Amino acid sequence: MSDNVLDIENLTVRFHLKRGHLTAIDGLTFSVKHGETFGLVGESGSGKSVTARSIMRLIPTPPGEIVSGRIMFNGEDIYEKTNDEMRAMRGKEVAMVFQEPMSALNPVFTVGSQISDALRTNMGMSKSEANDRVVELLQLVGIPSPGSRLDSYVHEFSGGMRQRVMLAMALSCDPTFLIADEPTTALDVTIQAVILDLIRSMIERFNMSLIFITHNLGVVAHACDTIGVMYASHLVELGSTKEIFANPQHPYTVGLLNSIPRLDTQTKFLTPIKGLVCNMMDPPTGCKFHPRCDHAMDICHQEIPKMKELAPGHFGACHLHDL
Amino acid sequence: MSEYLLEARNLTKHFMLDSDIVSRLAGKTRTLKAVDGINFGVRAGETLGLVGESGCGKSTTARLVTRLVEPTAGEVLLRGENLLNFDRKQMQKTRKSIQMVFQDPYSSLNPRKTIMQILSRPLEVHKLANNWIEKRKRVLELLNLVGLGEEHVDRYPHEFSGGQRQRIAIARALAVDPEIIIGDEPVSALDVSIQAQVLNLFRELQEKLSLTYIFIAHDLSVIRHISNRVAVMYVGKIVETGNVADIFNQPKHPYTKALLDAVPEADPTVPPPVLTLKGEVATPIDPPPGCRLCSRCPKVTDICNKVSPELVETSPEHFVACHNL
Numbered sequence: 001m002s003d004n005v006l007d008i009e010n011l012t013v014r015f016h017l018k019r020g021h022l023t024a025i026d027g028l029t030f031s032v033k034h035g036e037t038f039g040l041v042g043e044s045g046s047g048k049s050v051t052a053r054s055i056m057r058l059i060p061t062p063p064g065e066i067v068s069g070r071i072m073f074n075g076e077d078i079y080e081k082t083n084d085e086m087r088a089m090r091g092k093e094v095a096m097v098f099q100e101p102m103s104a105l106n107p108v109f110t111v112g113s114q115i116s117d118a119l120r121t122n123m124g125m126s127k128s129e130a131n132d133r134v135v136e137l138l139q140l141v142g143i144p145s146p147g148s149r150l151d152s153y154v155h156e157f158s159g160g161m162r163q164r165v166m167l168a169m170a171l172s173c174d175p176t177f178l179i180a181d182e183p184t185t186a187l188d189v190t191i192q193a194v195i196l197d198l199i200r201s202m203i204e205r206f207n208m209s210l211i212f213i214t215h216n217l218g219v220v221a222h223a224c225d226t227i228g229v230m231y232a233s234h235l236v237e238l239g240s241t242k243e244i245f246a247n248p249q250h251p252y253t254v255g256l257l258n259s260i261p262r263l264d265t266q267t268k269f270l271t272p273i274k275g276l277v278c279n280m281m282d283p284p285t286g287c288k289f290h291p292r293c294d295h296a297m298d299i300c301h302q303e304i305p306k307m308k309e310l311a312p313g314h315f316g317a318c319h320l321h322d323l
Numbered sequence: 324m325s326e327y328l329l330e331a332r333n334l335t336k337h338f339m340l341d342s343d344i345v346s347r348l349a350g351k352t353r354t355l356k357a358v359d360g361i362n363f364g365v366r367a368g369e370t371l372g373l374v375g376e377s378g379c380g381k382s383t384t385a386r387l388v389t390r391l392v393e394p395t396a397g398e399v400l401l402r403g404e405n406l407l408n409f410d411r412k413q414m415q416k417t418r419k420s421i422q423m424v425f426q427d428p429y430s431s432l433n434p435r436k437t438i439m440q441i442l443s444r445p446l447e448v449h450k451l452a453n454n455w456i457e458k459r460k461r462v463l464e465l466l467n468l469v470g471l472g473e474e475h476v477d478r479y480p481h482e483f484s485g486g487q488r489q490r491i492a493i494a495r496a497l498a499v500d501p502e503i504i505i506g507d508e509p510v511s512a513l514d515v516s517i518q519a520q521v522l523n524l525f526r527e528l529q530e531k532l533s534l535t536y537i538f539i540a541h542d543l544s545v546i547r548h549i550s551n552r553v554a555v556m557y558v559g560k561i562v563e564t565g566n567v568a569d570i571f572n573q574p575k576h577p578y579t580k581a582l583l584d585a586v587p588e589a590d591p592t593v594p595p596p597v598l599t600l601k602g603e604v605a606t607p608i609d610p611p612p613g614c615r616l617c618s619r620c621p622k623v624t625d626i627c628n629k630v631s632p633e634l635v636e637t638s639p640e641h642f643v644a645c646h647n648l
Binding site: 192215269271 | 376377484486487514515516517518519520522523526541543544545547548549567568571581582583584585586587588589590591592595596597598600603604
């Protein structure tokens with residue numbers, strides 16, 4: 001058996017909508033090793049969250065459709081599992097932290113009952129066992145006086161505290177794999193620093209693997225071992241964090257890094273990527289990035305570039321690399 | 324006459340909570356001190372960056388300066404004249420010189436109006452165009468100014484992406500030829516590559532039209548990029564203000580330092596973000612008399628719990644409000 005926890009092979013997810021077909025992910029391939037933190041970066045609409053949801057098998061079908069590919073989790077194809085097997089897997093093996101704790105948590109149940117719900121169904125705990133465990137979990141994620149917060153509702157917590165509750169819930173059934181979908185985007189920088197630190201310490205402590213989805217390059221630079229950059233449903237570059245930042249190969253990655261204003265120096269003008277993100281209902285032919293790319297060639301209009309290994313462990317999908 | 328084009332003096336906004344008659348009779352009302360006696364000024368042609376975390380009073384400040392919210396106390400001086408003494412008519416005239424760009428370009432544009440209607444509205448209100456032809460000409464000019472093609476003029480907001488909508492919102496602010504533009508988180512809803520385009524647009528327009536900006540953001544790297552001077556806010560107070568280089572290279576206030584240390588930079592070779600403050604943001608509801616940061620500050624001393632520190636000039640143009648410098 002390989003040392004990969006998760007292998008996504010050639011995954012294509014399409015949504016059939018009234019207005020037409022939308023390919024949210026196209027031919028996505030990557031793997032996550034045991035204990036690895038994998039950062040998935042890209043702008044809105046690039047397919048990051050759909051990737052996360054397809055791993056959890058949370059894509060509603062219809063309108064969604066897994067057109068091709070498979071997702072292997074610990075060597076088993078999750079799309080061949082029955083619904084019951086899948087339910088047992090969610091939470092226990094793979095858990096997810098969402099961006100908006102206010103909408104991901106239920107406002108009409110107390111925090112204690114929401115977390116213990118998972119424990120009682122998934123782990124078969126009794127009510128009092130589950131309650132003890134919830135207190136333990138809330139303590140773990142740093143909620144002060146957890147015993148007295150069990151009967152609080154979500155609205156009684158601040159943004160940072162809500163995200164801690166989400167994390168406690170995700171960790172409740174001892175998952176080996178965590179998917180964090182923009183977990184710090186809605187938070188202030190100081191709270192973000194705390195939550196990132198917390199996630200990192202949980203990962204180390206429980207020896208988990210993590211997929212970290214974000215659009216913030218600053219966050220991935222410090223939180224992840226490996227980075228995958230997505231643009232308009234395609235993975236365009238993949239490599240170790242150091243490599244991607246020191247030696248970005250794909251024009252989109254380069255453009256993205258150049259677009260960020262820096263903290264240490266002040267420049268008069270930034271160098272943004274020209275143009276707009278393409279309309280996913282009517283994407284350009286060939287490489288999806290070519291209308292915005294300074295290096296676009298004839299072949300870019302016609303052919304979708306394939307992923308190639310440019311240096312050991314560093315992959316890129318661009319026709320420039322064929323020259 | 325002051326050196327500032329726009330100046331706020333002792334600007335204060337307190338919201339009364341539980342203001343129903345029963346609570347008031349029982350003396351149980353609480354006060355939310357959203358903005359608590361702040362002073363700042365912005366010179367013609369420069370950009371003042373206002374930075375702080377959610378709930379620190381940045382947006383309230385923007386709304387006080389434009390009188391969208393009436394201040395509890397203080398003065399807002401435009402060329403030395405106090406706006407707060409103006410009557411409705413004078414205020415309407417003044418609004419021509421101060422315009423706002425809001426954070427969310429999805430809710431700040433009316434979905435049922437075309438771009439032509441949206442952009443010609445300020446021209447009608449301020450009687451800047453006599454007839455349809457003049458209006459149309461000006462609207463097309465505005466679209467060009469913000470980098471949108473003339474073909475967009477009869478479309479509706481839903482046909483545009485976030486970045487394009489923000490350009491339309493900027494065009495609307497520019498329609499009346501303002502001197503000052505207040506941007507309330509104008510780029511925080513945008514993707515990085517689009518954010519860079521819009522930031523560049525702000526810069527270009529400032530040069531072309533010699534505009535003065537008050538730029539509100541929570542993203543420190545954006546503030547660093549766009550501002551000449553920066554004011555850092557924490558729970559209704561300005562804790563540090565100075566030139567952008569001073570604030571970012573030699574921050575003096577513990578809160579400014581903590582804020583800068585907490586930013587993850589897009590570079591794996593620099594140290595990872597750390598948080599030097601403990602606990603959570605203090606509440607602006609009935610705050611204790613001392614420094615707002617005292618419950619979280621690593622350098623807290625006795626006096627911090629009792630007296631709220633005033634801004635003190637530590638070097639030219641660099642003001643810090645802290646007892647322990």
